[in-house]
Amino acid sequence: MPSPARKLRLAVLVSGGGTNLQALLDRSAAGTLHADVVVVVSDRKDAFGLVRAERAGVPHHVVDYKACLERVRDLDPGAISLPVDLHELDSRQKILKDGDPIRRLRRLAGLVLAETELLGILDMYKPDTICLAGFMRLLSPYFLSRYNKEDDLRVVNIHPALLPAFPGEHGYEETFAYGVKWGGVTVHFADEGEDTGPILAQGVYPVWGDDDLDALRARGLQLEYEIYAQCINWLACGQVEMQRRADGRVRTVIRDPAYPDILRNWLQKSFS
Ligand code: GRF
Numbered sequence: 001m002p003s004p005a006r007k008l009r010l011a012v013l014v015s016g017g018g019t020n021l022q023a024l025l026d027r028s029a030a031g032t033l034h035a036d037v038v039v040v041v042s043d044r045k046d047a048f049g050l051v052r053a054e055r056a057g058v059p060h061h062v063v064d065y066k067a068c069l070e071r072v073r074d075l076d077p078g079a080i081s082l083p084v085d086l087h088e089l090d091s092r093q094k095i096l097k098d099g100d101p102i103r104r105l106r107r108l109a110g111l112v113l114a115e116t117e118l119l120g121i122l123d124m125y126k127p128d129t130i131c132l133a134g135f136m137r138l139l140s141p142y143f144l145s146r147y148n149k150e151d152d153l154r155v156v157n158i159h160p161a162l163l164p165a166f167p168g169e170h171g172y173e174e175t176f177a178y179g180v181k182w183g184g185v186t187v188h189f190a191d192e193g194e195d196t197g198p199i200l201a202q203g204v205y206p207v208w209g210d211d212d213l214d215a216l217r218a219r220g221l222q223l224e225y226e227i228y229a230q231c232i233n234w235l236a237c238g239q240v241e242m243q244r245r246a247d248g249r250v251r252t253v254i255r256d257p258a259y260p261d262i263l264r265n266w267l268q269k270s271f272s
Contacts, residue, residue: 004236008035011127013118013135014042018049020133020158023225024232025056033229034236039125041118043137059125063117065137069110077105082112084142094193095138108140115143129235131228132157132190136169141192151242151250153189153198156235158228160185160220162202167195172217175207183207183216185224187231189250198250200231200240203263205270223270230262 012021021040027033040053043065053060072080080086086105089112090096096111098104114137122130130147132139132155139155147154160171162184168174175183184204191197203223207216234240234254241253256262 004034004238008128008232008236009038009126010035010129010131010232011039011041011122011125012037012049012053012131012133014040014047014049014133015044015136016047016049016134018047018052018134019221020224020228021049022052024131024133024229025052025058027229029056033232035129035232038127039121041121043114043135049134061121063114063121065110065114068114068117069107071113072106072110075106075109077102077109080106080109080113082109083116084112086112089140089142092141092192094196095140111138111140112142115140119143119146128154129232130155131232133228134158138194139190144190144192148189148191151244153191153242153250155190156187156200156231157190157195157197158185158187158224159195160217160224162186162204163188163195163199172213172220175220176211176213176216181207183220185220185227187227189252198242198252200234200252201227201254203227203266203270219270223266226266226269 014021024033025037028036037058040049040058040060042050042062045062050060077086086109090105090108093108096104096107144155161175163186166174182204184202186202187200189197205219205223234256239255241255243251243253245251
């Protein structure tokens, strides 16, 4: 793998236990990740991910999404002071599907308030890449447009299923409940839909007949840690090429001669 000119600066967003965050911190400390975690942000003050950041000496912050959403709960959306035109933003967003426009606009306004705080925090740390690692909040186009430009996408997510199967919050539960024989994990760029952005990498693991949900999740998580770190290294080394296709969709191509070996290695590990 070519050495990057400099390490990537990562902002990691978490809501919960933060084992993916921990895997990135460990690899960074061990020198196998071409990146430093420069800040951790959570939408919940009780997220264990914040403890992991503290232990690693990484600055961490909380953005109280719940409070932001509550602040606008009974307001007329037109009267909420925001840094964006709410109707224009609503016409571009694909994440909030509530058919009642007042409720949808209020929710969007709450999100924008939280994202304004989030962007303010991120601005202090100047991250190259935003890593979503179990961050259970939707991102609006207001946030994304600050970090995603045309073919230069900067927000990545790890999803616990083989997209486009099982998008949303319950990747492992749905993989297990469906009875598929192979589970998978996906690292993708975030776009304006839910788990719909261009895919960077995917790995699969076998689902055995006697597996319960915990066994399946444990196997998948090991794969998540490997794949997320590898994707960040590809990004750091400039090995991710973006190709815009005629239909407008962006496809990524990994320009790493070791790519087939890396895939084989993930597959082999998923059997152990
Ligand atoms: C992971 O399964 C990740 O794929 C999903 O949320 C979970 C977060 O786990 N987006 P952790 O907080 O990293 O332990």
